[in-house]
Amino acid sequence: MTFPRPSGVIAATATPIDAEQRPDLPRLLRHCRALLDDGCDAINLLGTTGEATAFSVEQRLDVMRAVADGGLPLDRFMVGTGLPALDDTVRLTRAACELGFAGTLVLPPFFYPQVPDDGLVAYVEALARRVDHPRLAIYLYHIPQNTKVPWPVEVVARLRERLGATLVGLKDSAGDLAYARAVVVAVPDFDVFPSSEAALDSADVDGFAGCISATVNLTAPFAQAAWSGQGTPAGVAAVRKAADLRAIVSAHPLIAAVKAGLAARYADPAWARVVLPLQPLAAEAAQRLREALERRLAEP
Numbered sequence: 001m002t003f004p005r006p007s008g009v010i011a012a013t014a015t016p017i018d019a020e021q022r023p024d025l026p027r028l029l030r031h032c033r034a035l036l037d038d039g040c041d042a043i044n045l046l047g048t049t050g051e052a053t054a055f056s057v058e059q060r061l062d063v064m065r066a067v068a069d070g071g072l073p074l075d076r077f078m079v080g081t082g083l084p085a086l087d088d089t090v091r092l093t094r095a096a097c098e099l100g101f102a103g104t105l106v107l108p109p110f111f112y113p114q115v116p117d118d119g120l121v122a123y124v125e126a127l128a129r130r131v132d133h134p135r136l137a138i139y140l141y142h143i144p145q146n147t148k149v150p151w152p153v154e155v156v157a158r159l160r161e162r163l164g165a166t167l168v169g170l171k172d173s174a175g176d177l178a179y180a181r182a183v184v185v186a187v188p189d190f191d192v193f194p195s196s197e198a199a200l201d202s203a204d205v206d207g208f209a210g211c212i213s214a215t216v217n218l219t220a221p222f223a224q225a226a227w228s229g230q231g232t233p234a235g236v237a238a239v240r241k242a243a244d245l246r247a248i249v250s251a252h253p254l255i256a257a258v259k260a261g262l263a264a265r266y267a268d269p270a271w272a273r274v275v276l277p278l279q280p281l282a283a284e285a286a287q288r289l290r291e292a293l294e295r296r297l298a299e300p
Contacts, residue, residue: 003135004075005168005191006102007209008041009200009223011216012049014258015063017273023059025066027270031217031262032072039224040216046080047105048143048173049214049255054275057088061095068099075102082107082141086123090130097133103168105139110147117155124159128166136166139191143173153179157186169193171212181206197242200226201235214254215246218261218293241296248292252281260286261293 013035016027032043045067046052046060055063064079081092081104089106096104108115109123128136140159144150151170160167169191172180180194184207191209197219199211216223222242229235249257256274260281263271272280281289 003137004102005137005209006042006076006078007191009039009197009216009220009227010042010044010078010193010210010212011035011040011220012044012047012195012212012214014214014217014255014262014271015046015050015052015055016259016262016271017051017275018270019273021275023055023063024270025063027268028063029066029070029072031266032067032070035217035220036073036076038220040076040220041210041224041227042076042078042102044078044080044105044171044212045101047141047212048080048146049217049258050080051255051275051278052080053083054278057083057091060092064092064095064099064101068101074100077101078103078105078139080105080107080141082109084109084111086126086130089127093127093136093138094131094133097131097135100135103137103139105141105171107141107143108147108149108151110149113148115149117152117158120149120151120155121158121162124167125162128163137168138163138166139168139193140170141173142170142179145174150174153182153186156183156190160187160190169209171195173212177206180208184208197223197226197246198239200242201230201239203227204230213246214258215242215249217258218249218265219245237300241299244296245293248289248296252285252289253278256281257289260289264290264293 016024142151171193173195193212219242225238
């Protein structure tokens with residue numbers, strides 16, 4: 001049995017939180033609907049931008065159930081399920097399959113340094129064996145600047161050979177297009193997603209399936225125009241605008257800046273909250289961010 005595979009412009013959605021540091025589910029559902037309406041082809045729930053590793057397993061399950069119960073199209077959602085403990089990763093991944101999510105993004109088991117390739121292969125094989133669900137679609141999440149554990153190209157290729165179509169793709173958040181291109185070459189019919197809208201300009205040429213980006217929370221219409229208009233002057237202009245907006249946001253701590261931008265967009269100060277130990281942008285920095293975004297949005 002095969003299921004649709006998300007592609008194109010995918011927002012690594014931010015997760016609003018309440019005053020008690022818990023996921024704010026009504027705000028999250030409204031934001032997800034707005035992202036889909038604004039041009040996102042799909043949404044990556046509970047990733048790094050979604051501050052997922054700061055939430056308990058139960059809180060993450062609450063988020064997943066709320067999205068599943070909220071009438072949103074789950075064939076357009078992939079969800080982060082990777083944690084250092086295999087049992088936790090299995091539990092979240094199985095829940096994602098049972099709820100009907102299109103795929104699961106799995107971090108390598110982090111904390112221990114110098115994890116051998118054989119250990120990474122065995123971890124993912126054990127995950128697939130224990131979940132054992134017809135909907136299981138695993139995307140590897142490569143973000144070594146945070147995890148200190150990469151997904152080497154050779155490991156990705158080995159896992160594809162062993163798991164077949166259960167291993168669907170990879171998100172590269174290292175910002176290393178050479179690595180992303182190497183995975184495309186090494187693993188045929190495999191969905192590789194860089195983490196920047198700038199990659200959309202030549203995604204078809206490079207063999208990328210789209211992008212999964214934090215800043216798509218704020219750039220979705222331009223990112224979609226870039227993806228849809230590859231090779232056209234309109235597409236070039238759109239990717240330039242999306243990249244400029246991304247650069248403005250990236251000049252600040254990324255998660256806090258995305259949330260400050262959303263607080264401005266929705267005229268809702270609650271959106272500026274971030275999970276501890278992160279801190280929101282200071283008022284002056286948030287104001288500079290808002291003004292810079294507004295200036296660039298007003299330009300052609």
